[in-house]
Amino acid sequence: MKTIIVGLAVIATATVIPATNVQADTADVGLRQTIEAPVSKLSFQDRSGNDIAAPRLNFPLRTARYVCQKDATAPSTVLGTDAQKLFASIPDRSASGWDISIAPTNGVENGWHGSSNNVMRISDGTNEGCGEGPDSASKGGLLSVDTSDMQVSDACDWGCADPIFMRRGPSTDYAHTPSVSLYASATPHVGWEGTLSNIRLRQTIPAGQAADDYVLPLTVTLTEL
Amino acid sequence: MMYRRLAFINLVIALAVTALPSTALAAEFGGIGIRPGPAVSSRTAGSFHYDARPGTDMSDSLLVINTAQTSKRVHIIATKGHVTPDNHFWCEQLADMASWILPKDTISDYMPGQNSVLPFTVRIPATAQPGEYDACLVATEEHTEVSGAKQAIRLQSRVAQRVTVTLPGTMNFDYGLSEPTLQVLSDQLVVSATLSSSAPVSLSVTSSARLSGAHVSAHQILLPRSRQELRLHRITRPYWGGWYALRIDSTAVPTSPAMKIHANAMHRSQTIRVFLWPAKAAIVDIVAVMIVGVSLVVLAKRTAKRKQYRLQRR
Numbered sequence: 001m002k003t004i005i006v007g008l009a010v011i012a013t014a015t016v017i018p019a020t021n022v023q024a025d026t027a028d029v030g031l032r033q034t035i036e037a038p039v040s041k042l043s044f045q046d047r048s049g050n051d052i053a054a055p056r057l058n059f060p061l062r063t064a065r066y067v068c069q070k071d072a073t074a075p076s077t078v079l080g081t082d083a084q085k086l087f088a089s090i091p092d093r094s095a096s097g098w099d100i101s102i103a104p105t106n107g108v109e110n111g112w113h114g115s116s117n118n119v120m121r122i123s124d125g126t127n128e129g130c131g132e133g134p135d136s137a138s139k140g141g142l143l144s145v146d147t148s149d150m151q152v153s154d155a156c157d158w159g160c161a162d163p164i165f166m167r168r169g170p171s172t173d174y175a176h177t178p179s180v181s182l183y184a185s186a187t188p189h190v191g192w193e194g195t196l197s198n199i200r201l202r203q204t205i206p207a208g209q210a211a212d213d214y215v216l217p218l219t220v221t222l223t224e225l
Numbered sequence: 226m227m228y229r230r231l232a233f234i235n236l237v238i239a240l241a242v243t244a245l246p247s248t249a250l251a252a253e254f255g256g257i258g259i260r261p262g263p264a265v266s267s268r269t270a271g272s273f274h275y276d277a278r279p280g281t282d283m284s285d286s287l288l289v290i291n292t293a294q295t296s297k298r299v300h301i302i303a304t305k306g307h308v309t310p311d312n313h314f315w316c317e318q319l320a321d322m323a324s325w326i327l328p329k330d331t332i333s334d335y336m337p338g339q340n341s342v343l344p345f346t347v348r349i350p351a352t353a354q355p356g357e358y359d360a361c362l363v364a365t366e367e368h369t370e371v372s373g374a375k376q377a378i379r380l381q382s383r384v385a386q387r388v389t390v391t392l393p394g395t396m397n398f399d400y401g402l403s404e405p406t407l408q409v410l411s412d413q414l415v416v417s418a419t420l421s422s423s424a425p426v427s428l429s430v431t432s433s434a435r436l437s438g439a440h441v442s443a444h445q446i447l448l449p450r451s452r453q454e455l456r457l458h459r460i461t462r463p464y465w466g467g468w469y470a471l472r473i474d475s476t477a478v479p480t481s482p483a484m485k486i487h488a489n490a491m492h493r494s495q496t497i498r499v500f501l502w503p504a505k506a507a508i509v510d511i512v513a514v515m516i517v518g519v520s521l522v523v524l525a526k527r528t529a530k531r532k533q534y535r536l537q538r539r
Contacts, residue, residue, distance in 0.1 A: 039290055042382045043256025043366070051256050051293040054368050055380035077378070086382075087255050093271035096387070096427070096446035101315050105381055164408075164415050164456055169313070178307075179315035187456045188445040201378070216378050223306075223361060223385040224272065225314050225446070 038091035038191075040098065042222040045087045045195075055084055062205060068130035068140065069205040080151075080197030088222055092191030096225035100196065101169075102145060103179035105217035111141055112203075114212025120205070122216065125175030129204030140206025143216075144173035145180045145199065152183065153194040165190045182220075256293050257335075259364050259384050262286030262342045273362065273388040274427075276483045280351035286342045287328070287362055287386065291335035298367040299335060301328045301343060306359035306387055312451045316361030316385045325349065326360055326388060347390060355394020357426035357449055357481070361385040391426060391481035398424035398486065402455070402475045402493035407436075412504060414460040416441075418473055418495065421452040426484050428491075430455075432475040436499075437463045446480060466503035472496045 044055035059075045069075070079102070080086045090098050104110065104122060111122035121141035124131060129142025147169050169181035183196055261273055265285055268275050275283060291297045303326035304317040328345040335341070345362070365383040401421040408415045416434040426449055433442035434457045441460045447453050455475065463469060477491045503511065 037260060039258030039260045039288070039292070040384050040386075041255040041258035041292055042384050043293065044380060044382055045255070051295060053295070055382070057378040057380065059377070079380075089255050089258075091260070095444060096272070096448070099313055099315070101313065103315065103318065105318055105379075107318060164410070164458060177309050177313075179309065179313065181309075181313035181315075184313065186454060187458070188443065217381060218378050219318065219365075219381040219383055221316055221363070221383050221385055223314060223316055223387060225387045225448075 038089070038093075040088075040090045040222055040224050042086075042088045042100070042220065045085045047082055049087075052084060057084075057201070059203065064209055064211040065205075066207050068127075068207045070128055070130055070142075071204075074202050074204045076146075076200050076202040078197075079199040079201055080195065082197075085195040085197060086199075086220060087195050089193040090185075090191055090222065090224065092189045094185075094224050095188045097185035097188055097190065098192075098222065098224045099181055099184040100220065100222050101179045101181045102199075102218055102220050104143075104174065105219045108174045108178045111143070112214035112216045114210065114214045116210075116212045118210040118212040118214070120203075120209055120214055122203070123174040124206075125173070129173075129175070129206065131206045140204070141209070142173050142175055142204040144171070144202045144204075145169075145182075146171045146202060147182060147199055149198050149200065150182070150196060151198045152196060166192065179221075256291075256382060257297055257299055257364050257366050257384060258290045258292050259362075259386060260288050261386060262288045262344075273386055274480060275347060275388075275390045276481045277347070277349050277390050277392060279349050279353045279392060281349050283347040283349075284344060285347065286344045287364075288340060288342050289333070289335070289364055290340035291337055294337050296337065297335045299333055300365045300367060301331050301333070301345075302363050302365070303328060303345075303388070304361045304363055304385075306361045308359075308448050308451050312448070312453060314359075314387065314448060316363055316387075325358070325390070326362065328362070347388070349390065349392065353392055355392045355396075355484075357484075358390045358392070359449070360388040360390070362388055389427060389480075391479070391483055393481070393483035393485070395485040395487070396425065396479075398422060398491075400424070400428070400477045400491040400493060402432075402473065402495055405471070405473050405495045405497050407471055407497070407499045409462065409501070410458075412462050413458060414439075414462050414501075416455075416457040416460065416471065416473060418455040418475075419452055420447055420455050420475065420477075422447050422477065423450060424477075424479065424486075425449050427480045428477040429480045430475060430477045432457060432473065434460060435472045435474075436460060437469050439463070447477065462504050463501060464504050464507050466501050466507070468498055468500050470496055471499050 044052045057077045059077050062075050108123040112120040122143035124140050124142055131140025148171055165187050167184045167186040306316050308314050363383050363385040403419050405418040422428050428447040430447050431444050432455050439461050441457050443457050474494045
């Protein structure tokens with residue numbers, strides 16, 4: 001008998017509950033969601049995807065010498081690491097495409113500035129940045145950007161990893177161009193979201209360059225054309 | 226016991242799924258973002274291209290949003306834009322177009338997620354000559370400086386929108402279509418060629434490729450006095466192999482209807498003959514047909530042999 005009463009109670013409850021639910025559903029109908037038009041954005045991020053407040057790169061320490069330090073002997077550093085990713089998100093709306101480039105913030109004529117007011121150039125193409133010899137060494141100095149091992153992570157609508165749709169910038173230096181293109185769209189209306197990493201920057205130090213703590217500001221720009 | 230284990234697994238999955246959005250959300254972030262504000266009649270929705278007359282003012286807006294999790298101070302400046310010899314457009318660092326493009330609030334603070342529509346005016350001097358003028362509206366994020374670091378590069382990131390102003394006039398220019406090639410990409414074909422222009426203004430280029438009944442077209446903007454690659458893709462590969470004629474047509478007109486050229490439109494065309502192997506499916510078909518053919522021949526020969534044998538026995 002008890003079992004029957006409990007069973008009836010359960011059935012009664014089960015019958016009432018759906019009625020309540022139906023009422024609740026009809027009271028609050030519809031979902032609303034707004035998806036905003038995309039924006040183009042670029043930032044330096046840490047491993048967790050948070051923006052880095054003061055992104056920077058450190059070059060290995062070098063001793064002032066009376067020979068030019070170029071190629072393999074020149075100090076180099078890597079832009080775009082796990083700890084400091086270069087993240088970009090670009091919508092596919094532009095018929096002229098887009099471009100991510102890197103350039104000295106104060107122009108190619110203004111290179112490294114030392115804390116003791118010494119300068120080192122980044123755009124002297126004479127003798128591969130070594131200047132004309134020890135007498136004019138203070139005029140030397142060349143910063144090059146090597147994109148040959150650049151890694152591109154991709155997340156886009158269709159085939160963006162393919163060189164047909166994207167263009168990797170060639171390795172070059174600031175004696176040849178005031179701004180170095182790192183990555184760009186090769187066809188119109190192609191969007192991209194991802195990170196660029198492993199871009200090597202190499203600075204030729206001319207012979208007799210004064211010892212100092214040098215600083216160079218560089219700007220990475222994403223331009224929607 | 227089994228149900229308990231299942232419930233536990235479900236709980237673990239549910240917890241993992243709950244924890245996931247923080248990672249997924251990180252991808253939503255990415256510093257300062259910009260896009261053109263609501264379109265005004267003088268330009269297209271997605272970019273800042275104006276047709277104007279000397280001595281006029283235009284009002285427009287740029288939407289700026291802070292997509293980062295931290296507050297940002299953003300500088301908005303207008304700079305000149307250039308095309309380098311290797312055809313890459315770049316924005317100068319310094320605000321030197323201030324006399325033409327005048328943003329209203331040049332420095333603003335943004336809380337996380339905050340956005341604002343920033344008005345600006347494009348003021349064309351009365352003495353400006355016909356032609357196209359390139360500039361950039363640049364949003365630069367202010368970074369904290371770290372003092373005392375040795376031989377360091379201070380990095381800065383910024384986002385820019387190209388701004389083009391075209392003043393009406395008449396011009397002469399040369400336009401070229403060269404080096405056509407065809408590349409096979411699995412079942413798709415990609416046509417490449419080089420477009421070149423001596424025009425002092427951007428050109429609106431419509432190109433198409435035709436191959437064995439398949440047709441594909443694309444539209445692109447060719448920057449002033451530049452060379453750019455033409456890429457036409459997603460052309461369906463012909464099923465059967467052989468020699469085909471590939472025809473590429475390209476027509477260029479100034480992006481601004483205000484600019485007049487002596488010829489009404491610049492049209493270029495190239496036809497090349499290309500050899501294509503059959504598609505994979507076609508090769509399978511050919512092999513299958515060959516197998517069937519050979520089998521039929523063998524069968525016919527055997528039948529004939531048997532017939533002959535029976536006749537000989539009789």
